[in-house]
Amino acid sequence: MSDKILILSITAASMGFIHTVLGPDHYLPFIVMSKARKWSIVRTGMITLLCGVGHVGSSILIGVIGIAFGLGLSKVKGIEGIRGDIAAWAFIAFGFLYMLWGIFRAIRNKPHKHKHLHNGGITHEHEHRHANEHDHTHKGEKAVNLTPWVLFLIFVLGPCEPLIPLLMYPAAKHNPGGIIIVSLIFAVVTILTMLVLVLLATYSLKSIPLGKMERYTHAIAGATILLSGCAIVFLGL
Secondary structure (H helix, E strand, C coil): CCHHHHHHHHHHHHHHHHHHHCCHHHCHHHHHHHHHHCCCHHHHHHHHHHHHHHHHHHHHHHHHHHHHCCCCHHHHHHHHHHHHHHHHHHHHHHHHHHHHHHHHHHHHCCCEEEEEECCCCCEEEEEECCHHHHCCCHHHHHHHHHHHHHHHHHHHHCCCCCHHHHHHHHHHCCCHHHHHHHHHHHHHHHHHHHHHHHHHHHHHHHCCCCHHHHHHHHHHHHHHHHHHHHHHHHHCC
């Protein structure tokens, strides 16, 4: 490995880490959806890994295609910019719709009391929720299964902006090995950072009881994803 590729590899690792930590959309959606959907640690990790591979892999693919067809940096970055806008608005749309569904579900799931009259004039009350009766319907199962694929699609659309400029230097030097090394280092660091942040937060949240707030977890998850999308569009995160 040449000194320049070594420096570029260190830069790729640093940029992969910083890009992930400073982008809340890389980890918050998985943390809040895991809590709301009651995913296991293993399931949460697998979904995060799948989305991370799709996220980085799509940018690598576009970068390699751009290099193969001799597209300039500005053109490839333009394509990535369009993808980024689509992904950000997809986050906003998905988060908004999921938040509305979560609010509706929370209202339906509001506990209410029933009075029962027994012989001798004795009465007692008990709390009751209707939404829980429907948690195991086929429609509910489809909703649970669909959510990870929606996240995966959004992450495939989402670009890794720092990666393309990193790939252009070894490409300009006609160094395919350098392209592979830089791509792999950036991908591994990005995905590992996503996994560490998501799994640590998910594990910590599992031990925190939410009490009466439990029925609002879906609405909170949707609102968090919505705000993540807004942070991308309006704050450039």
